Amino acid sequence: MKLGILTAFDNYHKYYIRACxxxxxxxxxxxxxxxxWLERIQKSACNGFLCRPPSKFQERKNMFDEKLYIIHYFLxxxxxxxxxxxxxxxNKRMTSYWLDLFGFPKPETxxxxxxxxxxxxxxxxxxxxxxxxxxxxxxxKGVSVVRxxxxxxxxxxxxxxxxxxxxxxxxxxxxxxxxxxxxxxGSREKHFVxxxxxxxxxxxxxxxxxxxxxxxxxxxxxxxxxxxxRKKEYGKAPEKLFFMVKEICEKGKFYSMAVDIFETEDGRxxxxxxxxxxxxxxxxxxxxxxxxxxxxxxxxxxxxENGEFNQHKSYLLRVKHFIKIxxxxxxxxxxx
Numbered sequence: 001m002k003l004g005i006l007t008a009f010d011n012y013h014k015y016y017i018r019a020c021x022x023x024x025x026x027x028x029x030x031x032x033x034x035x036x037w038l039e040r041i042q043k044s045a046c047n048g049f050l051c052r053p054p055s056k057f058q059e060r061k062n063m064f065d066e067k068l069y070i071i072h073y074f075l076x077x078x079x080x081x082x083x084x085x086x087x088x089x090x091n092k093r094m095t096s097y098w099l100d101l102f103g104f105p106k107p108e109t110x111x112x113x114x115x116x117x118x119x120x121x122x123x124x125x126x127x128x129x130x131x132x133x134x135x136x137x138x139x140x141k142g143v144s145v146v147r148x149x150x151x152x153x154x155x156x157x158x159x160x161x162x163x164x165x166x167x168x169x170x171x172x173x174x175x176x177x178x179x180x181x182x183x184x185x186g187s188r189e190k191h192f193v194x195x196x197x198x199x200x201x202x203x204x205x206x207x208x209x210x211x212x213x214x215x216x217x218x219x220x221x222x223x224x225x226x227x228x229x230r231k232k233e234y235g236k237a238p239e240k241l242f243f244m245v246k247e248i249c250e251k252g253k254f255y256s257m258a259v260d261i262f263e264t265e266d267g268r269x270x271x272x273x274x275x276x277x278x279x280x281x282x283x284x285x286x287x288x289x290x291x292x293x294x295x296x297x298x299x300x301x302x303x304x305e306n307g308e309f310n311q312h313k314s315y316l317l318r319v320k321h322f323i324k325i326x327x328x329x330x331x332x333x334x335x336x
Contacts, residue, residue, distance in 0.1 A: 001025060001026065001047055001323060001326065001327075002025075002026045002027065002028065002046050002047055003016075003025055003026070003027045003028075003046055003047065003048060003049070003319070003322070003323075004027065004028050004029075004030045004041075004043065004044050004046035004048065004049040004050065005017060005020070005027050005028070005029050005030065005049070006032045006049050006050065006051045006052070007029060007030070007031045007032060007033065008032075008053060008054050008064075009033070009054050009056075009060060010053055010054065012052040012200055012277075013029070013050075013052055014101075014267060015052075015312045015313050015315035016050045016052070016315055016318075016319065017029070018312045018315070018316075019311070019312045019315045019316040019318070020319060021321040022311070022312070022316060023316070023319060023320070023323075025240060025319065025323065027046075027084065028044055028046055029142070030044055030046075030049070032051075032064070032067055034271055038067075038070070041075065041077075042075070043073060046077070047078070047244075047326050048077060048078035048079065048080060048322060048325075048326050049071060049077060049078070049079050049319070050080050050270060050319065051064075051068065051079055051080065051081070051086060052277055053065075053068075053086055053089060053090070053315075055089070055090045055136060055137070055277075056137075056187070057136070057187065058136050058189065058331070061089075061090055061091070061136055061247060064086075065086070065087055068083050068086060068087075069083070071083075072306070075133050078322075078325065078326060078329065079255075080255060080318060080319075080321070080322040080325070081254070081255045081256045081257075081276040082253065082254065082255050082276075083273075084252060084253060084254070085252060085254040085255065085256070085257060085276040086276055088233055088252075088274055088276070089274075089275060089276045089277060090133050090136045090137070090275075091113050091133075091135060091136070091332075092133055092134070092136075092273070093135055093192070093194060093221055093286070095273065095274050096109045096111065096194070098252070098274075099271055099274075102248075102251050102252075104244070104247075104248060104271050105268070105269065105270050105271060106270050106271045106272070107121055107131075107196045107197050107199050107262065107270050107272065108195075108196070108197040109194065109195065109197070110195045110196075111192060111193070111194050111195075112192065112193045112195065113191065113192050113275040115156055115159075115160035115161075115162075115165075118152075118193050118195075119153065119156055119161075120158070121179055121195070122149050122152045122153060122156070127197060127198070127330040128146070128148065128149070128198075129145050129146055129147040129198045130145075130146050130152065130195050130196070130197065130198055130248050131143060131144070131145055131146070131195065131196040131197070131198050132144045132146050132152075132155060132171075132172070132173070132189070132193060132194065132195055132196075133194045133195075133196060134172060134174070134189050134194070135189060135192070135194060136189075137174060137187070141173075141174045141190075142172065142173060142174050142187070144173040145161065145198065155171050155193065156193070158170060158171040159171045159189070159190055159191065159192070159193050160191065162188075164258065164327045165190075165191060168190045168191060168300070169188065169189075169190075170188030170189055170190040171186045171189065172184055172185070172187040172189065174187040180235070182278055194287040195257060198262060199264050199270060200265045200266075201221070201261055201262045201263060201265065202221075202263050202264070202265055203218045203219060203220050203221060204218070204219040204236075204260055204261065204262055204263070204272060205217075205219075205237045205241055205260070205261040205262075205263060205269075206218075206219055206258055206259070206260050206261075206278075207241050207242060207244075207245045207258070207259050207261065208245075208257070208259070208278065208314075209235050209245050209249050209254075209256070209257055209259075209318045209326060210255070210256045210314060210318055210321060211255070211317065211320070211321040211324070212297070212322045213283070213294040213295075213296065213317060214242055214245065214246075214286075214294060214295040214296065214297075214302065215285040215294055215309075215310070216235070216236060216237035216241070216242070216286060216295070217232050217234045217235065217285060217286065217287075218232060218233040218234075218235070219231070219232060219260070220232065220233060232282075234286065234287035234288070235287070235288060236286075236288055236295065236304070237261075238269075239301075239302060240269070241259075241261055241269060242295060243258070243302075244259070244269070244271075245259045246275060246297065248271075248274070254276065255276075255318075255321060255322075255325070256276050256277065256318055257275070257276050258274070258275045258276075258278040258320070259271060259273075259274055260273040260274075260275070280310060280313040280314055283308070283310065283313050284308060284309070284310045284336065285310050285314065288304055291306050292306065292307065292308055292309075292310075293305050293306040293307055293309070294307070294309045308311065314336060
């Protein structure tokens with residue numbers, strides 16, 4: 001067994017390296033960004049590739065999607081996480097379409113590609129404030145609470161151009177600069193707008209699944225946002241949310257997925273985002289009564305198992321799962 005570890009612009013692939021070292025798995029680091037990336041992939045003789053796509057700039061994410069498409073569809077080499085979930089990763093437009101397609105509850109969302117459609121919506125919508133989201137961007141970066149029609153029309157002019165789309169400057173709410181924050185011009189997006197109904201929430205649940213391990217915690221509000229607040233409350237999510245995540249992963253055939261779910265003030269549960277790769281700021285991501293562990297499905301109930309399952313920011317669990325998948329594929333190929 002030999003795994004390929006694809007590099008990205010950041011150094012996140014180091015967690016795959018540490019996991020493979022711990023497990024004694026042979027691996028090769030492959031620079032998928034290099035001009036001769038395809039030749040390197042074809043010469044690698046790896047059984048599969050571990051991937052962590054970039055999440056800061058749309059152009060870099062598009063590049064990864066294109067190359068992973070070739071690896072998956074033409075070269076028929078397995079990828080972890082799967083190509084399908086990585087295509088949804090940091091793609092809020094596609095995530096919205098996917099959730100609608102399979103009927104999962106989510107905040108009411110609109111994606112506009114024509115200025116006239118967006119302006120008409122602004123003029124007729126009576127539910128301000130609204131939420132404007134960038135297609136890419138982790139935590140609450142790229143999310144704006146827009147409280148007036150005039151503010152929304154200013155965004156329309158930036159995104160679609162004041163008089164002509166060729167003059168569109170683009171829009172971003174993402175800031176950069178530690179001392180004096182200023183707009184991250186390189187993150188500007190043009191020619192589309194994602195609008196979400198503003199929901200009053202108590203908190204946001206994150207329920208994660210890797211293989212047959214489930215984890216959960218609350219993300220608490222700071223101002224209007226829970227995502228990115230880093231204020232957490234550990235504990236078991238309501239049972240129905242584990243079953244919802246199980247169904248989402250079964251519908252999408254997802255290997256590794258964090259599902260962020262709003263719990264509204266009036267008691268509804270709405271899927272906010274799907275992230276196949278997610279941040280981890282603590283050693284473990286589920287604690288019950290101060291004890292680390294995971295939830296597993298036994299029969300018709302989710303039960304708690306104590307232990308440490310999130311080493312190397314949960315990448316160890318992902319590598320173990322990928323090895324399991326590759327061994328099952330090998331066995332199936334031999335039988336056929």
